[in-house]
Amino acid sequence: MTIKNRLKNITRSILSNEWGTLYKVNFDFLFKDGKWKNLSRETYDRGSGTCILLFNREKGTVILTRQFRMAIYNENSSEEGMSIEVCAGSIDDNENPDDCVIREVKEEVGYEIKKVKRVFETHISPGATTEKSYMYVAEYTEDMKVDSGGGVEEEDEEIEVLELSFQKVLQMIEEKEIKDARTIMMVQYAQIHKLLKV
Known part of the structure; x- marks a missing residue:
């Protein structure tokens, strides 16, 4: 099973948009035990x-x-x-x-x-x-x-x-x-x- 099939309901909201963009990302993730869990992470995008x-x-x-x-x-x-x-x-x-x-x-x-x-x-x-x-x-x-x-x-x-x-x-x-x-x-x-x- 690909990672794509283990992710759903991905939403992003902007927390800050100054030098780069700080996002709050909510998503559902399918664990190996077969259970879906709703997770939340912050990601910072400043380019490469x-x-x-x-x-x-x-x-x-x-x-x-x-x-x-x-x-x-x-x-x-x-x-x-x-x-x-x-x-x-x-x-x-x-x-x-x-x-x-x-x-x-x-x-x-x-x-x-x-x-x-x-x-x-x-x-x-x-x-x-x-x-x-x-x-x-x-x-x-x-x-x-x-x-x-x-x-x-x-x-x-x-x-x-x-x-x-x-x-x-x-x-x-x-x-x-x-x-x-x-x-x-x-x-x-x-x-x-x-x-x-x-």
Whole structure:
């Protein structure tokens, strides 16, 4: 039996419609014991996005970003809200993910790349958000640098560009300085596939 046959009476209502859309979803779900139960969930739809690990094989370096993320800021703990991440961004309406990631690289870190490799797709938090992340890797060289990056001012972005040795990045993950799931996955992908020497 398909999941479609185990769902009925799906209704959605909008709880908030600001940066993304927060829905309350009610539905009936057929459990394996043959009983139908009415369930309620909240789902957040902010569209899908891309992220990319830029690496320089010759120098043994990668490009990451550091920026403030309000969702992880906690004034009552040591969480300061600063997040070290791979270059990433949201896909515009009707935009191809490949085109999106190339655009984001230029906007955020100032490199003009032509060739990217999509390595996998993932749902980071499928229990709560609809977002799908398209994950990429690409080599960069110094001659691809066209400006300083830093994000788009109209989108209120303030992004610090970091060029770090791959060894340093692995250490930062080990020491819990890097906590972003996509970044950890991409670094581990690079490690498994030996994109850079360790």
